[in-house]
Structure formats: C-alpha cells, structure tokens
Amino acid sequence: MEIKTLKQFADQINNTVPARRKLAHTHLAGKGTDKEALAVLKQTIDAINDIPRNGNKLRLQLEQSGEIMETEANYEIDELNKDFYFFREGEKQFINYLAGIHEDFDDQLIEGLRFLNGIEITNFITDRDGTVNNYCARYNTSVQSAYNAIFLSHFSYTVKNAVLVTSAPLKNKGVTDISVFPDNTFILAGSKGREYMDLHGNEGNFPINQQQQEILNTLSEKLHDLIQQPDYAIFFRIGSGLQIKFGQITIARQDINNTITKDQSEHFLEKIRSIVKEVDPQDQHLRIEDTGLDIEITLTTPLDGSKGVKDYDKGDGISFLNDSLSLELEKGNNLVCGDTESDIPMLEKCMEINPQTKAIFVTTDNELINSVSHICPNSIFVNTPDILITLLNQKAKEKL
Ligand SMILES: [Mg+2]
Structure with a gap:
C-alpha cells in the first residue's frame, strides 16, 4: 500500500474504520484482540511512515492537479499509534502511557473521580470533537480510535442514555461513518441535534419545510x-x-x-x-x-419572518432529542461534557430541564471556565479528551 495523494491518505484512514470497529467489538465482548484487524492498523502506520515529509508535515499530491501540498496529520498518526499501543500493551500500560504524555493527567483523573464519587449518572450528553475525541485538523479523516470507543462504551453501559451531539452531519461522511462504537452504546446526533440515530438504528430528524x-x-x-x-x-x-x-x-x-x-x-x-x-x-x-x-x-428559520433571528443551536437539539427519544432528562443525574462556546446552549438547556446536571468541560480557556461555572456550579475542567475518557472509563470500572 503506497500513499501518494491526499485522497489515498484519506481513503487509507477511512479504511481503518472496519478494523477499528472489529477491534472495539471483540475487546468489549471479552474476546481479546482481533489479530487481523490489528495488522490492518500496523500496515496503515507503516504506509504513512513511508510518506515523504517536511518536518512533521506530510507531502502529498492533490489528485486533480498533481500539485504537492504539505499537511500536518498529527491526529491521524497519533491515534493510530495509540490504538496499536493499546492492543499490544493492554489497558493498564496504555493509561500509564497517556499519563506520560499529558500534563496533570493523574491529578485531574483523581479530581474527576472525586467529583463523580457516589453519583450514578443517568444521562450522559456529550459533544464529540475536542471533548471526548481528540481534535483533528481535518474533518474528513477524524476517525474515532478503537481505544476511545472502548473507554466510552464502558461508561455508556453504566448510564440510561449516552448521547453524542455534534455539529457534523449524521450520515454521508457523517458521525455514523467515522464512529467505531458497537451498536447499543451511543445515540448519535448530528447537525447540532437536528438528526439522530438511536440504539436500534432508527433515524429521526427535526422537520424542515x-x-x-x-x-x-x-x-x-x-x-x-x-x-x-x-x-x-x-x-x-x-x-x-x-x-x-x-x-x-x-x-x-x-x-x-x-x-x-x-x-x-x-x-x-x-x-x-x-x-x-x-x-x-x-x-x-x-x-x-x-x-x-x-x-x-x-x-433561515421559516416562522420568524425576519431572517436568522435565531440559529438552531445544540440547546434546541437537546429539547428535540429529549422529546423524540423520551430521554427523560428531567429525572436523575445528568452529566454534560463539552469544550467550546457552542456547547454552552446544550448545558443551559440541560440545567433548565434538570438542575441536578453536572458538567465536565475540556478547556483551559478562563472565559469559558467562568461561563460554565456560572451556568452550572457543579462543574470541573480537564485539559484533554484523553483525561476525560479515562476518567469515564475508570468510573465505569468501579460499577461494572
Ligand atoms: Mg467540540
């Protein structure tokens, strides 16, 4: 497998989806590591290592013009290596590895476990990119890692509803195509919650005229x-x-x-x-x-007459999902996770529906920390998605 063009690069990354799904499924079913699927990851890593570079940028051709462009691919490369490490060394070693690459990992993990101690989360509502998934510079190749799906699935087993709300589309190169979760774990909602796929594969959407x-x-x-x-x-x-x-x-x-x-x-x-x-x-x-x-x-919203008075936001998405999927967000303890301003309406809506809501945001931005703390006093902050998903995994392990 030789990668010369940007398209071939994207295709190779997208070809890891079935392998990563298989790895996650097999692991979660307690059947160890699927060797063939792991070999696919290794081949992809090797093929990427052979791409010419300038510093940390890959030099790839644009297929239409033949022009060479230099592009960073940190997410794609790092996540492949992390997946490979996870399956080769096991979960415990892998978490040690994460602790080694992220500042304050252990402290924030302990603080997080203390924050969630003694609380059973009923509904888990989370953003994807930058929150529970490391940030990828290119939407097209932001394929979820298998280790990520495993950690988040563990947590999903301990809650009534786990809902991923993203602004990306649901299908046609959407969140359902780049996710490797097993079925029956997460409700996937795209377009800020305007469209969703439930645990049984049923789809629904907010009507447009x-x-x-x-x-x-x-x-x-x-x-x-x-x-x-x-x-x-x-x-x-x-x-x-x-x-x-x-x-x-x-x-x-x-x-x-x-x-x-x-x-x-x-x-x-x-x-x-x-x-x-x-x-x-x-x-x-x-x-x-x-x-x-x-x-x-x-x-533009058809009813308001004057154009664009209000954009559909993730708060509207939450109301729609709560009604159409009977999530019953008004009951129990809810946990909301996000990483940017655009996740604030989701937190506000959840607080409005249920003041028992807790929040964990992945940010070091003081302004955002202030607004989250103001809206939801029961909140903590971590530095990276890796800390958040490890925390959720550890919390789940206590219960499972
Ligand atoms: Mg985000």
Whole structure:
C-alpha cells in the first residue's frame, strides 16, 4: 500500500474504520484482540511512515492537479499509534502511557473521580470533537480510535442514555461513518441535534419545510460539482471540508495551518456567495456566516419572518432529542461534557430541564471556565479528551 495523494491518505484512514470497529467489538465482548484487524492498523502506520515529509508535515499530491501540498496529520498518526499501543500493551500500560504524555493527567483523573464519587449518572450528553475525541485538523479523516470507543462504551453501559451531539452531519461522511462504537452504546446526533440515530438504528430528524429542503439540495449539488473542478478540489480536503448537514452546509475556505493563500481563500468565499445568490436570489432562505476558516450556510428559520433571528443551536437539539427519544432528562443525574462556546446552549438547556446536571468541560480557556461555572456550579475542567475518557472509563470500572 503506497500513499501518494491526499485522497489515498484519506481513503487509507477511512479504511481503518472496519478494523477499528472489529477491534472495539471483540475487546468489549471479552474476546481479546482481533489479530487481523490489528495488522490492518500496523500496515496503515507503516504506509504513512513511508510518506515523504517536511518536518512533521506530510507531502502529498492533490489528485486533480498533481500539485504537492504539505499537511500536518498529527491526529491521524497519533491515534493510530495509540490504538496499536493499546492492543499490544493492554489497558493498564496504555493509561500509564497517556499519563506520560499529558500534563496533570493523574491529578485531574483523581479530581474527576472525586467529583463523580457516589453519583450514578443517568444521562450522559456529550459533544464529540475536542471533548471526548481528540481534535483533528481535518474533518474528513477524524476517525474515532478503537481505544476511545472502548473507554466510552464502558461508561455508556453504566448510564440510561449516552448521547453524542455534534455539529457534523449524521450520515454521508457523517458521525455514523467515522464512529467505531458497537451498536447499543451511543445515540448519535448530528447537525447540532437536528438528526439522530438511536440504539436500534432508527433515524429521526427535526422537520424542515419542503421548499427550503429543495433549495438546500440544489445548493449542495452545485457545491459538489464545484469541488470536482481542479481549481477548487483542495477545499474538500482541508479543515472542515464540505459537510452537508441537516438544515446547514459547511464548506472550508481555510484550515488552522493556513494551507490556502489569502487571495485564493477570499476568491473562494466570493465564489460561494455567488452560487448561494443563484439558488436564493432574493436572500429569503439562506444565510451565510463566515468564520474565516469555514463558510456556514444555514436555512433561515421559516416562522420568524425576519431572517436568522435565531440559529438552531445544540440547546434546541437537546429539547428535540429529549422529546423524540423520551430521554427523560428531567429525572436523575445528568452529566454534560463539552469544550467550546457552542456547547454552552446544550448545558443551559440541560440545567433548565434538570438542575441536578453536572458538567465536565475540556478547556483551559478562563472565559469559558467562568461561563460554565456560572451556568452550572457543579462543574470541573480537564485539559484533554484523553483525561476525560479515562476518567469515564475508570468510573465505569468501579460499577461494572
Ligand atoms: Mg467540540
């Protein structure tokens, strides 16, 4: 297996999904390590090691233009190595390894166990990226690690409902495609909770009116066509890539490594604006928000008349999920986990529904720490997703 292009790289990473699923399933079923699946991970690690580099950046070709681009792939590489280590050395050694690479690991783990001591969590509501999953610079290849699925599954067995709420889409290169959880562990909710898949594989979504859905469909076709063109193919491969969500489309115009030149990125933004104008000439249905990295195109809320008075947020997602899945968030002790401002509405909604809610946020940002503590006095903070998932795993082990 030789990796020359960015597409081959993404394909190889995505090909680890079945192997990682198998590893997680087999381990959780108490049947040890699936040797064949582990060999797939090893082959992938070896193939990535053979890619030419400049410092810690991989040099890969863009398949459409043949142009070489340099890209960091820390998440993909680190997580593969961690998975390999986990299955070769076992859980205990692996946790020691995590303690060695993360500052304050042991202290925060002990503080976390104390925080959860004597409490049975009823509902576990969590964000994905940066919270229970290490942050990946590229959405397309942010495949969940098997060790991560194992730790989180252990915790899911001890709660009534475990719900993962992400802003990424549910399907079609969505959270269901990059997750390696066994069935019957997590309810997966995409597009900020607007669409979900329950433990039995049933899907549901927050209704969108038909006319608006058609406009969004036309737009997504046009964007798919656009990124087939050599000049624009790169935008599919960087940062958030192209994500067709429920009621929203995200397309990257830059990534955190500034892979794209400023001019090229501005030009792309104008190109997107003109395409949006084509499908919605009167600016009635779509609203564009530009974060500098991502262009978010959202449907305006049909009822409010004036455009975009309120965006659908994860708090709306929680209300919708609570009603449609009968989570009964009003009962018991709930734990909410997040890592950014966009998770705040989810915490607020959970507090409103049930003041017994506790929070663990993965952040060192003082402003965020203040707002979380203000909304939810019963909260603690950890530095990295690895600490949080190890904490949840340890907590589960006490009970199981
Ligand atoms: Mg996040």
